[in-house]
């Protein structure tokens with residue numbers, strides 16, 4: 001998901017390489033990805049590349065499939081409703097959403113770095129929790145509201161092969177496509193590898 005702020009706490013592995021963003025339509029984006037079973041330096045390097053790519057693209061979350069890797073892992077650095085940034089890495093995530101009277105939908109705007117330059121509203125529960133394991137294979141749990149709740153749901157969706165375009169009406173999808181097409185000159189095929197600080201400002 002694209003971000004709205006520039007605050008970046010150092011909670012993610014650093015030193016990664018910015019990779020080319022995989023777009024909707026690539027097969028890896030539309031099928032469930034492999035579970036992570038090996039927690040080694042290679043996985044840490046992948047997470048560092050994902051973080052570097054997410055920041056270069058000015059995003060708040062990025063799944064491994066978005067740099068073409070078939071592994072159930074995402075990174076995020078996203079503010080909650082109070083503006084508090086939470087950042088982390090989740091492998092093999094399981095999403096828990098409120099049910100019954102605790103379930104309230106937030107019809108806020110959503111976008112995806114793999115379909116850049118376009119946003120439409122997408123109704124999702126306003127609270128979300130994700131459990132999984134971190135880079136060391138130990139259990140992790142993240143929960144939150146606001147954009148963080150949306151981000152945790154959006155990124156977990158990616159690992160199951162679902163993009164948010166699958167969750168909106170045909171009419172909204174058309175609007176999304178139009179906005180994306182209009183913005184496409186800003187997002188060349190090698191984006192965001194060519195992004196520099198000066199271009200973003």
Ligand code: NI
Nearest residue numbers: 001112113114
């Ligand atoms: Ni996305």
